[in-house]
Amino acid sequence: MVSARIVGLREAADALEDRHITASSLIEQSIAIAQATQPTVNAFASIARNSALEAAARSDQCFALGTQRPLEGLPIGVKDLIDTRDLETRYGSAAYLGHVPSENAQIVQRLVEQGAIIIGKTTTHEFAWGVTTASRAFGDTLNPLDPRCIPGGSSGGAAAAIACGAIAAGLGTDTGGSVRIPAAMCGVTGFKPTWGAFPTQGIFALAPSLDHPGLLGAGVSDVVLLAQALGIALPDAGASVSPRFGLIRQVDPVPLSTAVAQAFEQAVSQVSEVYSCDDVDSAGLFQGTFQAFATIVLTEGGVTHFSRHDWGFISQHYGAETVERLERARHVVLSDYLNAQQVRRLFTAKLAHAMADVDYLLLATCPCTAPLVGQSTLTIGHWQGTVREALMTYTAPFNLAGFPAISIPLPLRSADQRLPAALQIVARPGNDGGLLQVAMKLERLLAGFG
Numbered sequence: 001m002v003s004a005r006i007v008g009l010r011e012a013a014d015a016l017e018d019r020h021i022t023a024s025s026l027i028e029q030s031i032a033i034a035q036a037t038q039p040t041v042n043a044f045a046s047i048a049r050n051s052a053l054e055a056a057a058r059s060d061q062c063f064a065l066g067t068q069r070p071l072e073g074l075p076i077g078v079k080d081l082i083d084t085r086d087l088e089t090r091y092g093s094a095a096y097l098g099h100v101p102s103e104n105a106q107i108v109q110r111l112v113e114q115g116a117i118i119i120g121k122t123t124t125h126e127f128a129w130g131v132t133t134a135s136r137a138f139g140d141t142l143n144p145l146d147p148r149c150i151p152g153g154s155s156g157g158a159a160a161a162i163a164c165g166a167i168a169a170g171l172g173t174d175t176g177g178s179v180r181i182p183a184a185m186c187g188v189t190g191f192k193p194t195w196g197a198f199p200t201q202g203i204f205a206l207a208p209s210l211d212h213p214g215l216l217g218a219g220v221s222d223v224v225l226l227a228q229a230l231g232i233a234l235p236d237a238g239a240s241v242s243p244r245f246g247l248i249r250q251v252d253p254v255p256l257s258t259a260v261a262q263a264f265e266q267a268v269s270q271v272s273e274v275y276s277c278d279d280v281d282s283a284g285l286f287q288g289t290f291q292a293f294a295t296i297v298l299t300e301g302g303v304t305h306f307s308r309h310d311w312g313f314i315s316q317h318y319g320a321e322t323v324e325r326l327e328r329a330r331h332v333v334l335s336d337y338l339n340a341q342q343v344r345r346l347f348t349a350k351l352a353h354a355m356a357d358v359d360y361l362l363l364a365t366c367p368c369t370a371p372l373v374g375q376s377t378l379t380i381g382h383w384q385g386t387v388r389e390a391l392m393t394y395t396a397p398f399n400l401a402g403f404p405a406i407s408i409p410l411p412l413r414s415a416d417q418r419l420p421a422a423l424q425i426v427a428r429p430g431n432d433g434g435l436l437q438v439a440m441k442l443e444r445l446l447a448g449f450g
Contacts, residue, residue, distance in 0.1 A: 005165025006030050009074050009222045012168070016063065016073050023059035023073030023117070027052050030075040030119050034166040042141045043151075043161035045080040047120040048087055055117045062115070071229055072115030077122040077161050077170035081154075082213075083202040084108055084118060091204045092124040092154075094137040095309075095317035105202025107171060107213050107230065114229050119167060123157030126319045128173055128206045129301065130154055131181055131391045132373075136319060140373060143186055146418050149370035152182030152391065158216045159186040169217040169226055175206045176293055177365075177395025179214035180407035184365035184422030187409040189443075191215045191223045191436070194429045195402030198230060207300035210293070210399045220408060220439045227436060234433040243438055245271060246280035246358035252287070254393040255381040257368040263410045263421035264364050267446055271362070274445060280354050280361065285347070286397055290389060292343035293396040299337045302329030348401040352428070360438055361426040365407040366391050369419035394424065404432045406439045411446060 006012070006029060015021045034047050052075070059073035083089050083101035090096040104112060112118070123141045125133050133141040133156025141156045143149040144164040151160040155172030159182035162168065172179040174192040183190025191214055198213040205211055217223040224234065247268060250256060256264060271277055305314060305326055315323055355361065367380055371387050378390045398405045405426045412420060425442065427435035 004029070004033060006033065006075065006168050008218055009168045009225045012074055013071075013225070017068070019063070023056040023063070024053065026073060027056040027075055027117055027119060030166055033164070034120055034161065037144070037164045037166060040142065040147060041144050041160050041164050042139050043122055043157045043164065043166065044077070045090065045092070045121040045123050045138065045157065046088055048118055051086065052117050052119045059115060059117065069113075069115035071111060071225070074116050075119045075167050076111065076116050076226070077120055077158050077167045078108055078118050079155050079158055079170070079172045080121040080124045081128050081173055081204050082108060082171055084121065087118065087121060089121065092126040092128065092135065092138075093318060093322075095313075101202070103202065106199040108202070110230055111171070111226065116229075122155070122161050122170055125154035125156070126322050127204060127305075128154040128175060128178055129322055129325060131177070131388050133157060133182070134373070142373065143370050143419075145187060145420075146370065148372055149419065150185065150373055152185035152370065154178040155190075155214070155216060156182045159183050159188050159190070162186070162188045162216055162218050169215065169222040172214045172216050173203060173206070174212045174214040174399065175210045175297065176392045176399050179212075179216055180365050180395050180405060180424060181391050183216055183407045184409070184420070185370040187420040189217045189220050189223050189406065189408050189439075191227065191406045192398070192404060193227070193232065193432045194404045195399075197232065197404070197432055205300075205304045207297045208304070209300060210296060212399065220406070220436065220443045223406070224436050224440065227432070232432045232436065234437050243275060243359040244357070245275055245277045246355065246361045247277055248280055248282050248361055248363040251282075251363065251394045251397070254367045254383050254385070254390055256364055257380050259369060260364050260367055260421040263413065264423065266413070267410050267423050268362065270446055271442060277362070278358070280358065282354065285350055285354055288343045289347050289397045289400055290393055292340040292347070293392075293400055295332070295336050295340035296344070296400075298325065298329050299332050299340075302326060302332060344400045347397065351397070351401050351403065355428060359427070360435065363424050363426070364394055365422035365424040366394055369421060398426055403427065403429055404435050406435055408439055408443050408446075
C-alpha cells in the first residue's frame with residue numbers, strides 16, 4: 001500500500017553509526033509513513049511527532065559526541081496497553097481518553113534508556129481482550145496486506161504498523177496469542193518469551209498469570225535487537241548446531257485450512273532436509289486447554305476490572321463487547337477457576353513430557369489466514385466455531401504453560417497470494433535465546449538463504 005518503508009533496526013543502527021543518516025531524518029521518515037498510512041490502516045492510537053523529534057535531536061547530539069547507546073535513534077511503536085510517560089495511554093478504551101501516565105512502564109523505560117525513540121502508541125483491542133483490533137470508539141485497524149481483512153489482535157496495531165513500513169519493531173503483549181496472531185496475520189515476526197522474562201509493571205493487566213509482554217518485528221533480527229536490550233542473551237553461534245524439532249500438525253479440535261496446511265508441509269519439507277524432524281504424539285495433549293484458558297482469562301480479567309471500577313462505571317464507559325464479558329465474569333464460581341488451573345498444571349506437565357526428546361516444537365501459528373473484517377465465525381474443514389477460538393487454539397496453550405514461542409511468516413508461494421501463513425516455534429522455559437537463534441536460522445532457510 002506504500003512504496004517507502006523504514007529499514008530494519010540493524011540496518012538503521014549501522015547507517016546511524018556510519019553517519020549515512022541522522023536520527024532526525026530517520027524519525028521524520030517513520031512519522032511520515034505512519035501519518036500517510038493512518039487513514040487506510042489506522043495502526044496508531046496516537047503519533048508522538050513532537051516528543052519523537054525532540055528525542056531524535058538528542059540522539060543526533062549523542063552521535064556527534066560519541067556517546068550513543070545501543071538503541072540510539074531507533075524508532076519503535078508501543079502498544080496502547082503499555083504506559084508511556086507524557087503520552088496518552090487509553091488501553092484501547094474510551095473510558096481512559098485523556099489518561100496520561102506520569103511514568104513509563106518498566107519495559108519501556110529499559111528501551112528508552114538505551115536510546116530507542118517512541119514514535120507513537122499502536123492500537124489494541126479494548127483492554128487487549130480480543131483478537132481483531134476492532135473498535136467502535138476509535139475505528140477498526142485494518143490489515144495492510146488486504147484491508148478487507150483483520151490484522152489480528154490484540155497487538156494488531158503494532159503488526160499493522162510494521163507491515164505498512166512505519167516502524168521495524170515494537171512492544172506488544174501476549175495473553176493468548178496477542179503478539180503471535182497479528183504477526184501471523186500481517187506477515188511479520190512476533191515473539192513471546194518465557195512467562196516472567198519481561199517485566200509487566202506499568203502494563204494494564206488482562207489475566208496476570210497468562211500475560212506476557214512481547215516483541216514484534218519486520219524480521220527476527222529486529223526482535224533479537226530489542227530482546228538483547230531487554231536482557232535475553234543468545235547462545236554462542238556453535239551451540240545447538242543440529243536442533244531436534246518435534247512436529248505438531250494439528251491442535252484439536254481445529255484443523256488447518258488447505259492453504260495453511262500446504263504452507264506448513266512445504267516448510268517442514270525444507271527444514272527436514274537440514275535438521276531432524278519427527279512427529280510428536282499429541283493425542284489428547286491439548287484436550288481442555290482452550291476452555292481452561294478462557295476460564296482463567298474471564299476470572300482474572302474480572303478481578304482486574306472489578307478492582308478498578310464499579311459496575312455502573314463499567315456499563316456506562318466500556319465497550320459493549322467488554323461489558324458482555326464482564327457480565328459473564330460476575331457469575332464465575334471459584335470451582336471453575338480451580339478446575340481450569342488443574343487442567344493447566346496437567347497440560348504443562350504433559351507438554352514438558354512431549355518435548356523430552358526434542359529441542360523445539362514446530363506447528364502453525366494460526367489454522368487459517370486473516371479472516372474478513374466483521375466476520376464472527378469460521379468453517380475450517382469439518383470444524384465450525386468463532387474467529388476467537390480458531391485464531392487462539394494454536395497459541396493460547398503456550399500461555400497456559402508459560403513456554404516461549406515465536407511466529408515467523410512463511411514465504412508466499414504464488415504471485416496472487418497476499419495473505420501469509422506462519423510457522424510457530426516453541427521452546428522449553430528459559431531457552432529464549434536459543435529460540436531466537438533457531439528462528440533466525442529457519443527464517444533464512446525458508447527464505448532460500450539457508
